[in-house]
Amino acid sequence: MIFDRKNLDTDTLVSFYKKLLLPRMVEEKMLILLRQGRIGKWFSGIGQEAIAVGSTLAMADDEYILPMHRNLGVFTTRNIPLSRLMAQWQGKPSGFTKGRDRSFHFGTQEYKIIGMISHLGPQLALADGIALANVLSNHKKTTLVYTGEGATSEGDFHEALNIAAVWNLPVIFLIENNGYGLSTPTNEQYHCAQLVDRAIGYGMEGRRIDGNNILEVYHTITDIKNSIRENPRPVLLECMTFRMRGHEEASGTKYVPQNLTEWWSAKDPLANYEKYLLNERALLPEWIPLIRKEFSTLIESEFEKVYSEADIVPDINTEVEDMYHSYSFPATQPASTPITTKRYIDAISDGLRQGMRKHSNLVIMGQDIAEYGGAFKITQGFVEEFGKGRVRNTPICESGIVGAGMGLAINGYKAVVEMQFADFVTCGFNQIINNLAKTHYRWAQAVDMVVRMPTGAGTGAGPFHSQSNEAWFTKTPGLKVVYPAFPADAKGLLLAAIEDPNPVIYFEHKYLYRSISGEVPDNDVLIEIGKANIVQQGDTASIITFGLGVHWAVEYTAQHPEQSLEIIDLRSLLPWDKEAVEASVKKTGRALVLHEDTLTSGFGAEIAAYIAEHCFKYLDAPVMRCGSLDTAIPMNKALEDQFLAKARLGETVEKLLGY
Numbered sequence: 001m002i003f004d005r006k007n008l009d010t011d012t013l014v015s016f017y018k019k020l021l022l023p024r025m026v027e028e029k030m031l032i033l034l035r036q037g038r039i040g041k042w043f044s045g046i047g048q049e050a051i052a053v054g055s056t057l058a059m060a061d062d063e064y065i066l067p068m069h070r071n072l073g074v075f076t077t078r079n080i081p082l083s084r085l086m087a088q089w090q091g092k093p094s095g096f097t098k099g100r101d102r103s104f105h106f107g108t109q110e111y112k113i114i115g116m117i118s119h120l121g122p123q124l125a126l127a128d129g130i131a132l133a134n135v136l137s138n139h140k141k142t143t144l145v146y147t148g149e150g151a152t153s154e155g156d157f158h159e160a161l162n163i164a165a166v167w168n169l170p171v172i173f174l175i176e177n178n179g180y181g182l183s184t185p186t187n188e189q190y191h192c193a194q195l196v197d198r199a200i201g202y203g204m205e206g207r208r209i210d211g212n213n214i215l216e217v218y219h220t221i222t223d224i225k226n227s228i229r230e231n232p233r234p235v236l237l238e239c240m241t242f243r244m245r246g247h248e249e250a251s252g253t254k255y256v257p258q259n260l261t262e263w264w265s266a267k268d269p270l271a272n273y274e275k276y277l278l279n280e281r282a283l284l285p286e287w288i289p290l291i292r293k294e295f296s297t298l299i300e301s302e303f304e305k306v307y308s309e310a311d312i313v314p315d316i317n318t319e320v321e322d323m324y325h326s327y328s329f330p331a332t333q334p335a336s337t338p339i340t341t342k343r344y345i346d347a348i349s350d351g352l353r354q355g356m357r358k359h360s361n362l363v364i365m366g367q368d369i370a371e372y373g374g375a376f377k378i379t380q381g382f383v384e385e386f387g388k389g390r391v392r393n394t395p396i397c398e399s400g401i402v403g404a405g406m407g408l409a410i411n412g413y414k415a416v417v418e419m420q421f422a423d424f425v426t427c428g429f430n431q432i433i434n435n436l437a438k439t440h441y442r443w444a445q446a447v448d449m450v451v452r453m454p455t456g457a458g459t460g461a462g463p464f465h466s467q468s469n470e471a472w473f474t475k476t477p478g479l480k481v482v483y484p485a486f487p488a489d490a491k492g493l494l495l496a497a498i499e500d501p502n503p504v505i506y507f508e509h510k511y512l513y514r515s516i517s518g519e520v521p522d523n524d525v526l527i528e529i530g531k532a533n534i535v536q537q538g539d540t541a542s543i544i545t546f547g548l549g550v551h552w553a554v555e556y557t558a559q560h561p562e563q564s565l566e567i568i569d570l571r572s573l574l575p576w577d578k579e580a581v582e583a584s585v586k587k588t589g590r591a592l593v594l595h596e597d598t599l600t601s602g603f604g605a606e607i608a609a610y611i612a613e614h615c616f617k618y619l620d621a622p623v624m625r626c627g628s629l630d631t632a633i634p635m636n637k638a639l640e641d642q643f644l645a646k647a648r649l650g651e652t653v654e655k656l657l658g659y
C-alpha cells in the first residue's frame with residue numbers, strides 16, 4: 001500500500017493514527033462484551049476504519065455526515081465521548097435515544113451526525129435536503145453520506161443521486177464497497193463492472209479509491225470538498241474495502257472464500273498505516289504500547305461508567321409525549337376579517353402563499369409545481385413571487401423528495417411537499433412512516449414538514465387516482481393528519497400545519513377543489529389541529545364524518561330536515577377530537593360514522609370503537625358505520641357511485657334511527 005502524505009506534517013500523521021486506532025480498540029472491546037452477553041447486536045467495521053476516519057477527518061466539524069452501521073470511526077473521530085456511545089448501545093438513559101433505538105440509529109445536531117434508520121437507502125435523500133439548505137443559505141458546506149454497495153440496489157440510491165445531480169447539490173455519496181451485502185457477493189448485487197460507473201448515468205463525476213488507505217481517503221475527500229464548495233455539485237466516490245467479520249457477529253463468514261480474507265488481511269488499514277509511520281519514523285515503536293494503554297484505560301473506565309448507570313425507568317407519559325415535538329397552538333387568533341368568498345382550491349392556494357410569505361425558510365417541492373403551477377394549479381404564480389429556489393419542480397421520485405424535505409427540516413428549513421395525487425404516496429411511504437414519523441421519538445429532532453395529499457373520488461379517475469388512504473397514516477404515531485372539508489378550514493389547517501413543527505399529512509379533496517366555495521378570512525387565521533366542528537346541530541343521531549363525507553351528510557340532512565341529525569366534521573384525524581364526538585353522542589344517543597374510505601379498517605373503525613367503549617350507556621342503538629365497498633375504487637361512473645359510501649348513507653341512517 002502506497003501512502004502519500006502530501007502536505008501533512010508529522011504530528012498530523014500521528015493524530016490520524018490515533019483516530020484510526022481508537023475505533024479498532026473500541027470494537028475489540030465490544031466483541032468481548034458481546035461474547036459475554038453484556039451488549040446486544042454488533043455490526044463490525046474492523047478492516048474498514050480508514051474510510052470512516054479518513055473521510056470524517058476531511059470534513060469540517062460543522063458539516064453534516066450521514067453514516068451507516070459500520071462507521072464507528074465517524075463517531076469517535078467527531079470526539080463523541082465513548083460513555084455516551086456505550087450508553088446508546090446498551091439502551092441506557094444517557095444514550096442518544098434514551099433506550100428507544102439501538103446501535104448507530106440516532107442523530108445528533110451537537111456533532112452534526114445524522115444516523116441511519118434500519119432501512120437501507122433513505123439517508124441518501126436526507127443528505128440532498130441538508131445540502132439544499134446549505135445552498136439556499138449560501139453556506140459553502142459539503143454533506144457526506146455513506147451507503148454500502150448492497151444498498152445501492154435500492155431505488156432510494158438512484159433517486160437521491162439523480163436529485164443531487166439535477167439540483168447541483170454539494171453532496172459526496174460515498175459507497176463503502178466491502179464485497180458482501182450480508183451473504184450476497186457483489187456479482188449478485190450489480191452487473192456493471194464497477195459501481196462508480198453509475199456516476200456517468202447521473203451526469204456526475206465519480207472516483208474510485210483504495211478505501212483501506214487512510215491518506216488516500218482523506219486527500220480525496222479534501223480534494224472533492226475544495227472543488228464542490230466553489231462549484232456546487234455531487235460526486236460519487238467508491239471506496240474499495242472488505243468486511244473482515246460477519247455481517248453481524250452472529251451471522252459468521254462461512255460463505256467468504258478463505259483466500260479472499262487472507263488477501264484483504266494483508267491490506268489491513270491500521271497495520272499498513274502503522275508500518276508506514278514506523279518507516280517514516282513519524283511513529284516510534286515504543287510509542288505504540290503507550291498509546292494503546294492510554295486507549296484501553298479510557299475504554300475500560302468509560303464502559304464501567306455506563307455499565308453502572310441506572311437503567312431506564314419506563315414512564316408512559318414520557319414515551320407518548322416524546323412522539324411529538326412540543327408545540328403550543330397560539331392562544332388567540334386575529335379577527336377573521338375581511339372575508340372573501342373563495343373556492344376550496346383557492347383557499348388552499350391562499351394559505352400556501354401566506355405561509356410562504358410568512359416563513360422565508362419555507363420551501364415547497366413537487367412535480368410540475370413551478371412554472372406549470374402544479375397539476376391542479378394551486379401553485380400558479382408562486383415561482384414569480386418566491387423564486388425557483390423555494391418553489392421547486394422535482395424529478396418524479398416521491399421517496400427522494402420526502403427525504404429531501406426531511407433533510408431541509410434537519411438543516412433549519414420548513415418544507416411542504418406536494419404529492420401530485422395522494423395515491424402516489426406509496427412511492428414515498430417508507431420515508432413518511434419510518435423517518436418523518438419516528439425521528440422525534442428516537443432522537444428529539446423535529447421534522448417540520450407538511451405533505452400535501454390531493455385525495456379522493458368523485459371524478460371517475462379509477463383505482464390509482466381516487467383512493468382514500470388516510471387510514472394508512474392515522475395508525476402511525478408521530479404524524480399529524482388533517483382533512484378539511486370547507487374552504488376556510490382548508491386555509492386555516494394548512495397554515496396551522498405549516499406552523500406546527502411536526503410532520504403533518506394534509507389531505508385535500510380533489511372533488512371539492514372547484515365544486516364548493518365558502519367564506520375565507522383574508523388574513524392568516526389558523527385552525528387548531530385536533531379540533532372538530534359541529535356543522536349542524538341535531539338531537540336524534542350524530543353523523544361523525546370528514547372530507548367529502550361532510551358534504552354527503554349535509555346534502556342528505558337538507559333533504560330530511562325532519563330527522564334532526566347532528567353533523568360533526570372531524571377536520572383532524574390525528575389527533576382527533578374525542579371530546580366533541582363524546583359530547584355529541586351523549587346528547588343524541590345514536591352514532592353513525594361515515595367516510596369515503598373503504599369500510600374495513602377505515603378510520604371510522606377507530607371512532608366506532610371509541611364510542612362503544614366510552615359512551616355505551618348513553619347509546620340507544622349500536623354504533624353504525626357507513627363506508628365505501630371493500631373493493632378497489634372503479635373508474636366507471638355507475639360503478640364508482642355504487643362503490644362510494646354515499647350510496648348507502650340513507651339506508652344506514654334509517655337503520656340507525658329505526659333501531
Ligand SMILES: Cc1ncc(C[n+]2csc(CCOP(=O)(O)OP(=O)(O)O)c2C)c(N)n1
Nearest residue numbers: 070118119120148149150151178180181182
Ligand atoms: C430496506 C432494507 N432491506 C433489507 C435490510 C436488511 N439488511 C441489513 S444490512 C444488509 C446488507 C447491507 O449490505 P451493504 O449495503 O453492502 O452494507 P454492509 O452491511 O455490507 O456494510 C441487509 C440486507 C435492511 N436493513 N433494509
